Amino acid sequence: MTEECEATNSLLIHSCSRASLKMRLVSLRSAQGNFNDDGLVLFSPKGEEDASAVYVWWEIFMFILIAILGGLVGSAYVWVNEHITMWRKKVWKGKHPMWRVFEACGVVSLIMTALYFLPVAFDCVEEPHFDDASHHTGFHGLNTVRYTCAEGFYNQMATLSLTPQETTILQLYSRETAGFFSIR
């Protein structure tokens, strides 16, 4: 029991430190060009020419918070995967391999059905119309999905769950689109 606890603590510390380091590297990389004369990263109020690469001082604490949360979520993800895989091995041991195919078909159908009908629980939101066509990285970069909504409206959940994974990640990363996948 003690050994298990020690191993878990070690894993958590390891995960958090790695996550913090990665987060810090990303921040530094994003902040390129914002170094002051002393070679330190400059954290200054936004509103300058390239506001996306400038941070305020307290944001670093939020980044650390996300790094800790993300590290724990990542560890939990691996831990759950490991246990499910071991359970699967026990269940399918000695059975015909065809059962694995049936399992794959069943689980994939279930997941696809759930993800397809999940957006039903969410309301339609009016699509914004911006006159400033110069902002290519803003909402213009998003690939909205109407789902069952009328013309000029879109479903936020469908926009996330019914688009290819890479597109969804890009949409989550998109700048200047605060509020579009928000509290509803």
Add this chain to the structure above:
Amino acid sequence: MSATRREYTNKLILKHKLNYIYSVLITFTAAYFVCAVTAYGLAVPAGLFIPSMMIGASMGRLVGELLYLWQPDVVDPGLYALVGASAVLGGE
């Protein structure tokens, strides 16, 4: 952020501010976590990298959106999504 876009965003947030019952991002993160965990290990080719990025990005974006309610002039949730994705990848 342009004035037009900020006006729209503020309008959108104010419109839904009282309706705190559920959130698109919380539901999406939880649902995607469960789906990814269930699907991994099936007898089909699948990986952990992109699902991890998805979970982390949506989690980070959620934190960013919450912070945006507090500091709309400073916070850009897209950046927080990037940090979240790298954090979850680091945790694996």
